[in-house]
Amino acid sequence: MYRSHNCGELTAANIDQEVTLSGWVQKTRNKGFLVWADLRDRYGVTQLIFDEERTDAKVFKQAEALGREFVIQVKGIVIERVSKNPNMPTGDIEILVKELAILNTAITPPFTIEDETDGGEDIRMKYRYLDIRRNPVKNSLLFRHKVAMEVRNYLSKQGFIEVETPVLIKSTPEGARDFVVPSRMNEGQFYALPQSPQTFKQLLMVGGMDKYFQIVKCFRDEDLRADRQPEFTQIDCEMAFVEQEDIVQTFEGLASHLLKELKGVETGTFPRMTYDEAMKKYGNDKPDIRFGMEFGELNEVAQHKEFGVFNNSELVVGIAAPGCASYTRKEIDALIDWVKRPQVGATGMVYAKYNEDGTIKSSVDKFYDQEDLKKWAEATGAQPGDLILILSGDANKTRARLSALRMELATRLGLRNPEVFAPLWVMDFPLLEWDEETERFHAMHHPFTSPKPEDMPLLETDPGKVRANAYDLILNGNEIGGGSIRIHDKATQQLMFKYLGFTEEEAKAQFGFLMDAFQYGAPPHGGLAFGFDRLVAILGGQETIRDFIAFPKNNSGRDVMIDAPSAIDDTQLKELSIKLNL
Amino acid sequence: MYRSHNCGELTAANIDQEVTLSGWVQKTRNKGFLVWADLRDRYGVTQLIFDEERTDAKVFKQAEALGREFVIQVKGIVIERVSKNPNMPTGDIEILVKELAILNTAITPPFTIEDETDGGEDIRMKYRYLDIRRNPVKNSLLFRHKVAMEVRNYLSKQGFIEVETPVLIKSTPEGARDFVVPSRMNEGQFYALPQSPQTFKQLLMVGGMDKYFQIVKCFRDEDLRADRQPEFTQIDCEMAFVEQEDIVQTFEGLASHLLKELKGVETGTFPRMTYDEAMKKYGNDKPDIRFGMEFGELNEVAQHKEFGVFNNSELVVGIAAPGCASYTRKEIDALIDWVKRPQVGATGMVYAKYNEDGTIKSSVDKFYDQEDLKKWAEATGAQPGDLILILSGDANKTRARLSALRMELATRLGLRNPEVFAPLWVMDFPLLEWDEETERFHAMHHPFTSPKPEDMPLLETDPGKVRANAYDLILNGNEIGGGSIRIHDKATQQLMFKYLGFTEEEAKAQFGFLMDAFQYGAPPHGGLAFGFDRLVAILGGQETIRDFIAFPKNNSGRDVMIDAPSAIDDTQLKELSIKLNL
Known part of the structure; x- marks a missing residue:
C-alpha cells in the first residue's frame, strides 16, 4: 500500500496519527538540523519535516538529497505545525517523517512546476505531462470532467440516452475537409472521420430513439485557425416530435443547469434575438451582450x-x-x-x-x-x-x-468579465448564404436544415431571403451551440439538394441512405450540438480551449510531444500501398 | 407541441383526460364501424380507437387508410378499454380519437417491426434504423447507455476523472494493424488511430492525474473474426501509487457494482486463479466457471x-x-x-x-x-x-x-446460463510468449507491462518463465478486462525493449517520449481496460455484441447501410495525393 491518505486531506484532527503518503517533492528547505519538504499529489500539498534529532540519520541524509519532482513515499506522525499556514487546507499540520522511500528520481524539469511557471507555451506543450502537474492545467482537466458528468446526468434524467455513432464512416460532399482512412479489408476504399454525427443522429430519430445525445469526438482536416483543433468534442443532441420551441426550452434548461451548478449563476430566461437584429445591433451573429x-x-x-x-x-x-x-x-x-x-x-x-x-x-x-x-x-x-x-x-x-x-x-x-455570463439565443438564421467563390448558394448550417414553411415560396424567387428553423446559443460572444429543425420528408430533402446544386445522382450517391430512411416513417425532428471544448473553456473563465484539453495539438495540427503526424516506415508504407490499391 | 404524453404512460388514472400522442402505427384492426390502431413510440404502445359513431367522419376515413409505420399525431380522450390487456402497462385504457394528423407516411418496411421479426441479419443491418425500432435492439441500446452511466458515476464517485486522449496519434510498432490517416496540414505525414490510449494514460500518471478513466473508441485494422468490430469501445483506467492488489480491489468493486445494480446479482469476493492453474484446470486462460x-x-x-x-x-x-x-x-x-x-x-x-x-x-x-x-x-x-x-x-x-x-x-x-454470472481473476500471466512465426519473444500484454521483480533474473536465463504483474478479469468465459502494473522507470523500460528485439534507435524513435517522461519523476502505476462492447453484451445476457451497437459493421468491416468504406471521388483523390505527397 503506497499511501494511507492523500496530500490534501490531513488536518489538526489527524494529529498523532501514523500516516503513509506518496507524491512529488515540490520543494525542500534545509536549515541544517531541520529539513522541510512540500509533498504534492493531485489532491494537495502536505509539509514534511525531517529533524536531525528525531529522524533516523540515514533518512535525514536521504532527505537532504531530495530533488524537485522526486517521487517519494514517507511514513510518519502527523504533528502540529509551529508556524501554521491558514492558506492551505493542510496548513495546521506537518508530518514528522520516520521512513522514506524514493520511488523514482527526477532530472531537473525544463520549467518550474508552479502555478505561475517560467515555461513558454511551446516548451509546456512538449512536456505536457509536466504541465499537467501544475494546478491551473490540472484544475482545468478536473473541471472538464465535472462539466461532462453534469451534462450526462442532466440529459440522462431528462430521458436522453447516449448512443455511440461510428467514427469510421463514409465521406461526404464537404469531403475536402474530411480526414480519409484507407481500409485494409476493403482495398482501394476509404472511410472518412465524421465532422459531426449528423446523419447518424437523424437515422436514430427515424429509428424511434426520440431523445439522443452523445459527447463525441469529431474531426476536421483544415487549416487551423488559432485555438482550433483537428479533433474536437461536441455534445451532440437530437429529439423527435419537437418544434423549435421544445428544443430551445430543453437546451436552455441544460445551459441554465450548468451555469447554476458549476458557476452558481442564476440567469433567468435567456434573451432571444433574430439573426437580422443581431447583425443590425451588433454587426455579428454571436454578439457579446455582457x-x-x-x-x-x-x-x-x-x-x-x-x-x-x-x-x-x-x-x-x-x-x-x-x-x-x-x-x-x-x-x-x-x-x-x-x-x-x-x-x-x-x-x-x-x-x-x-x-x-x-x-x-x-x-x-x-x-x-x-x-x-x-x-x-x-x-x-x-x-x-x-x-x-x-x-x-x-x-x-x-x-x-x-x-x-x-x-x-x-x-x-x-x-468582458469572464465571471459574468450572458447567454443569448440567435434565431431565424438565413437558410442559404451566397458563396462568392463558387458563385452559388450554400447551406448556412447544413443541407438537412428545414426552411421556415412560410418562406418556402421564396426558394424559387429570392433564395437568400429564406429563413431557416435554425438557432444558435451564444454565451459571452461565443457560439457555444447551434442547431435546427431538420427536413424529415424525402421530397423536401430532394428539393433542397437541387437548390444546393446537387444533381439527382450526386444527392442519391451521397445521401440516398438518408432519403431512403425518410420513406419509412420519419418523425419530425431537430437538434442541437454544443462545442464542448469552447463551452468548458468559457464556463472555466478562459478564452483559450487548449488548457482544457489534456493533449492538445499546436496550430500546425502537431502533437509536439509524441511527434505526430509523422512519416511512416517502409513496412507500413508498403502495407498502405496495398490498402490504397496503388 | 407534438404530444402531451408518451405512448407508455397512460393508465386508468388518466381516464377522461384529453391527451395528444405521437408515434408510429404498429398495426390496425378494422371491424367496419370500429378501427383500432396500436400507436408505438420509444416508451410503449397505446391503443387508439376510432368509432364511426363518435369519431368525425373525415378522421374515421383517414384512420381506415393508415398503414404500418405511418407517423401520426392524435388528439383524443382517454377511455376505459372494454377488453383490458393486463400484459401491457397501458392495457387498461385506449384513446378515443377526435383529431388525427398524418406527420409522415411510410412505404412497406422490408421486415416486420416486431420483437420476433421475419428479417434476416443482412436485411436488418441494411435498414438498421428500422431494426432499432424493434424492442430487442432498442432495449439493448438503452441498456448500453445505462451501463455507461453506472460506470461513469461509480468511478467518478471513487475519485476517478475522465480525460479525453487524442484520436489522431502517432503510429506504433504494431503499426501493421493501425489505421493510418493522411494529414493535409503536414503533407506526406500520417496520424494513426489508437488501438488503445495506453501511452497517453501512462503520461497522465506521470502528470499526477492519479486516477484516470475514459470510455473511449479504439481502432484495429485487421481481419475481423466473427463478432469483432474495426472500431470498438473500451473502459480504459489507470491509477498511480498502486500495487496489483489495489487495482484488483478497485475494479472488482466496479464489476460487483454493475452486477448488483444492473442484474441484481450479489457475487461476493471474486475467485482468483493463476494463469498456470487456469491452463491446468481448464486448458484456457479465460475459463468459464459457471x-x-x-x-x-x-x-x-x-x-x-x-x-x-x-x-x-x-x-x-x-x-x-x-x-x-x-x-x-x-x-x-x-x-x-x-x-x-x-x-x-x-x-x-x-x-x-x-x-x-x-x-x-x-x-x-x-x-x-x-x-x-x-x-x-x-x-x-x-x-x-x-x-x-x-x-x-x-x-x-x-x-x-x-x-x-x-x-x-x-x-x-x-x-452456460446467461443469467448466471461467474466472475474470475486470472493472474500471474507470463510476461512473454514465443512467436513461432518471427521466432522471438513477444510481450503477452504489451511492452509496458512490469515483470514480477522476483522473476527479473529469469529474463536472461529463461524468458518464457518470467511472470508479469498482469491480470485478466473473466466473466462467464469471456475476458472482459485486462491490465497490468506498468514499468515506470526508464532503465527497465529500455531493457524490456531490448529483450523484445528493439534496437536502441527503434525504441527511442517509437517510445522515446514515454521514456523521457519517466525521467521526470514517474510514479508507480498500473491499470486495466474493460472491453465495453463485450461487457455490455454479457451483462445484457447475449453472446453477440452487435445488437448492443447502434450502427455495427459487418464481418467485412462494412457499414452496409451507408456503404462505407467506399472509393472516393476524383477531387478527393487529388486532394489525397497532395496529402500523401505522391
Missing part, C-alpha cells in the same frame, strides 16, 4: 449634408464608447490605426467626443453642427463623457468592422 | 500400461461430462467426430462410461481394468452417471482441444 455599445445607424441623420464619404456609403453606423471622451488625440489616432489594420480593413473612422459639459466635438465639425451631432448621440445612445466612433461603407463589411472595434474596446475597457 | 468439468490429469494413472497412444503422449487429460453415461454409441461417435474436426484438431478420443451401478465401461477395456478406471474417475471427479472423455498428445494443444470440448458440452448440457 455590455452595451449597441450600433446606432446614422444614415438618416448623417447623410445629405456636405460630407461625401458618408453620402456615398451604403451604411453609416456608430457606437458610443463609454467614458472615452477623455481620450487624447494620440489615443484616438491609435484607435483609427487599429481599425485600418488589414485584419479589420476600414479606410478611416469619424469620431465625436460628447463632452461632460454637453458640447460635442467631432472630427467632421466642418460638415455638422451641434444639433446634427446631438442626433448622433441619440442614435448611438451616447451620454456625456462618451466617445462616438463611426464607420461607413458597404453595409455588411462596415458592420463586421464596427463589431471588431466594439469587441476590442470592450476588452480594453474591461467589459 | 460449471465444473475441471480437467483431471491422467498421466500417472493411465500411462505405463500397454496403451501406446497414452504412453507416447506428453499429457493425458480428461473431463467428466455430468449425466452423460447414458449417451448412445452414436452420440459418443458424434462427439468424437466433433473433436476430430479441423477447428479442434484431435486425432481421437478415449471415453469411459461410469454407470449408475458403479461399473465403468471404457473404449480401452483391453488395457485397463476396473481398478484403473476408478482412478480415472477419481482424477476427473466423475460420479456414477457421468461420461469420462479423454484426450492425449502435446500438452498445450491437448489442453486447448479439451477446453473446446468442455465448452461445447456445457453448451449442449445447458450449463
Whole structure:
C-alpha cells in the first residue's frame, strides 16, 4: 500500500496519527538540523519535516538529497505545525517523517512546476505531462470532467440516452475537409472521420430513439485557425416530435443547469434575438451582450449634408464608447490605426467626443453642427463623457468592422468579465448564404436544415431571403451551440439538394441512405450540438480551449510531444500501398 | 407541441383526460364501424380507437387508410378499454380519437417491426434504423447507455476523472494493424488511430492525474473474426501509487457494482486463479466457471500400461461430462467426430462410461481394468452417471482441444446460463510468449507491462518463465478486462525493449517520449481496460455484441447501410495525393 491518505486531506484532527503518503517533492528547505519538504499529489500539498534529532540519520541524509519532482513515499506522525499556514487546507499540520522511500528520481524539469511557471507555451506543450502537474492545467482537466458528468446526468434524467455513432464512416460532399482512412479489408476504399454525427443522429430519430445525445469526438482536416483543433468534442443532441420551441426550452434548461451548478449563476430566461437584429445591433451573429455599445445607424441623420464619404456609403453606423471622451488625440489616432489594420480593413473612422459639459466635438465639425451631432448621440445612445466612433461603407463589411472595434474596446475597457455570463439565443438564421467563390448558394448550417414553411415560396424567387428553423446559443460572444429543425420528408430533402446544386445522382450517391430512411416513417425532428471544448473553456473563465484539453495539438495540427503526424516506415508504407490499391 | 404524453404512460388514472400522442402505427384492426390502431413510440404502445359513431367522419376515413409505420399525431380522450390487456402497462385504457394528423407516411418496411421479426441479419443491418425500432435492439441500446452511466458515476464517485486522449496519434510498432490517416496540414505525414490510449494514460500518471478513466473508441485494422468490430469501445483506467492488489480491489468493486445494480446479482469476493492453474484446470486462460468439468490429469494413472497412444503422449487429460453415461454409441461417435474436426484438431478420443451401478465401461477395456478406471474417475471427479472423455498428445494443444470440448458440452448440457454470472481473476500471466512465426519473444500484454521483480533474473536465463504483474478479469468465459502494473522507470523500460528485439534507435524513435517522461519523476502505476462492447453484451445476457451497437459493421468491416468504406471521388483523390505527397 503506497499511501494511507492523500496530500490534501490531513488536518489538526489527524494529529498523532501514523500516516503513509506518496507524491512529488515540490520543494525542500534545509536549515541544517531541520529539513522541510512540500509533498504534492493531485489532491494537495502536505509539509514534511525531517529533524536531525528525531529522524533516523540515514533518512535525514536521504532527505537532504531530495530533488524537485522526486517521487517519494514517507511514513510518519502527523504533528502540529509551529508556524501554521491558514492558506492551505493542510496548513495546521506537518508530518514528522520516520521512513522514506524514493520511488523514482527526477532530472531537473525544463520549467518550474508552479502555478505561475517560467515555461513558454511551446516548451509546456512538449512536456505536457509536466504541465499537467501544475494546478491551473490540472484544475482545468478536473473541471472538464465535472462539466461532462453534469451534462450526462442532466440529459440522462431528462430521458436522453447516449448512443455511440461510428467514427469510421463514409465521406461526404464537404469531403475536402474530411480526414480519409484507407481500409485494409476493403482495398482501394476509404472511410472518412465524421465532422459531426449528423446523419447518424437523424437515422436514430427515424429509428424511434426520440431523445439522443452523445459527447463525441469529431474531426476536421483544415487549416487551423488559432485555438482550433483537428479533433474536437461536441455534445451532440437530437429529439423527435419537437418544434423549435421544445428544443430551445430543453437546451436552455441544460445551459441554465450548468451555469447554476458549476458557476452558481442564476440567469433567468435567456434573451432571444433574430439573426437580422443581431447583425443590425451588433454587426455579428454571436454578439457579446455582457455590455452595451449597441450600433446606432446614422444614415438618416448623417447623410445629405456636405460630407461625401458618408453620402456615398451604403451604411453609416456608430457606437458610443463609454467614458472615452477623455481620450487624447494620440489615443484616438491609435484607435483609427487599429481599425485600418488589414485584419479589420476600414479606410478611416469619424469620431465625436460628447463632452461632460454637453458640447460635442467631432472630427467632421466642418460638415455638422451641434444639433446634427446631438442626433448622433441619440442614435448611438451616447451620454456625456462618451466617445462616438463611426464607420461607413458597404453595409455588411462596415458592420463586421464596427463589431471588431466594439469587441476590442470592450476588452480594453474591461467589459468582458469572464465571471459574468450572458447567454443569448440567435434565431431565424438565413437558410442559404451566397458563396462568392463558387458563385452559388450554400447551406448556412447544413443541407438537412428545414426552411421556415412560410418562406418556402421564396426558394424559387429570392433564395437568400429564406429563413431557416435554425438557432444558435451564444454565451459571452461565443457560439457555444447551434442547431435546427431538420427536413424529415424525402421530397423536401430532394428539393433542397437541387437548390444546393446537387444533381439527382450526386444527392442519391451521397445521401440516398438518408432519403431512403425518410420513406419509412420519419418523425419530425431537430437538434442541437454544443462545442464542448469552447463551452468548458468559457464556463472555466478562459478564452483559450487548449488548457482544457489534456493533449492538445499546436496550430500546425502537431502533437509536439509524441511527434505526430509523422512519416511512416517502409513496412507500413508498403502495407498502405496495398490498402490504397496503388 | 407534438404530444402531451408518451405512448407508455397512460393508465386508468388518466381516464377522461384529453391527451395528444405521437408515434408510429404498429398495426390496425378494422371491424367496419370500429378501427383500432396500436400507436408505438420509444416508451410503449397505446391503443387508439376510432368509432364511426363518435369519431368525425373525415378522421374515421383517414384512420381506415393508415398503414404500418405511418407517423401520426392524435388528439383524443382517454377511455376505459372494454377488453383490458393486463400484459401491457397501458392495457387498461385506449384513446378515443377526435383529431388525427398524418406527420409522415411510410412505404412497406422490408421486415416486420416486431420483437420476433421475419428479417434476416443482412436485411436488418441494411435498414438498421428500422431494426432499432424493434424492442430487442432498442432495449439493448438503452441498456448500453445505462451501463455507461453506472460506470461513469461509480468511478467518478471513487475519485476517478475522465480525460479525453487524442484520436489522431502517432503510429506504433504494431503499426501493421493501425489505421493510418493522411494529414493535409503536414503533407506526406500520417496520424494513426489508437488501438488503445495506453501511452497517453501512462503520461497522465506521470502528470499526477492519479486516477484516470475514459470510455473511449479504439481502432484495429485487421481481419475481423466473427463478432469483432474495426472500431470498438473500451473502459480504459489507470491509477498511480498502486500495487496489483489495489487495482484488483478497485475494479472488482466496479464489476460487483454493475452486477448488483444492473442484474441484481450479489457475487461476493471474486475467485482468483493463476494463469498456470487456469491452463491446468481448464486448458484456457479465460475459463468459464459457471460449471465444473475441471480437467483431471491422467498421466500417472493411465500411462505405463500397454496403451501406446497414452504412453507416447506428453499429457493425458480428461473431463467428466455430468449425466452423460447414458449417451448412445452414436452420440459418443458424434462427439468424437466433433473433436476430430479441423477447428479442434484431435486425432481421437478415449471415453469411459461410469454407470449408475458403479461399473465403468471404457473404449480401452483391453488395457485397463476396473481398478484403473476408478482412478480415472477419481482424477476427473466423475460420479456414477457421468461420461469420462479423454484426450492425449502435446500438452498445450491437448489442453486447448479439451477446453473446446468442455465448452461445447456445457453448451449442449445447458450449463452456460446467461443469467448466471461467474466472475474470475486470472493472474500471474507470463510476461512473454514465443512467436513461432518471427521466432522471438513477444510481450503477452504489451511492452509496458512490469515483470514480477522476483522473476527479473529469469529474463536472461529463461524468458518464457518470467511472470508479469498482469491480470485478466473473466466473466462467464469471456475476458472482459485486462491490465497490468506498468514499468515506470526508464532503465527497465529500455531493457524490456531490448529483450523484445528493439534496437536502441527503434525504441527511442517509437517510445522515446514515454521514456523521457519517466525521467521526470514517474510514479508507480498500473491499470486495466474493460472491453465495453463485450461487457455490455454479457451483462445484457447475449453472446453477440452487435445488437448492443447502434450502427455495427459487418464481418467485412462494412457499414452496409451507408456503404462505407467506399472509393472516393476524383477531387478527393487529388486532394489525397497532395496529402500523401505522391
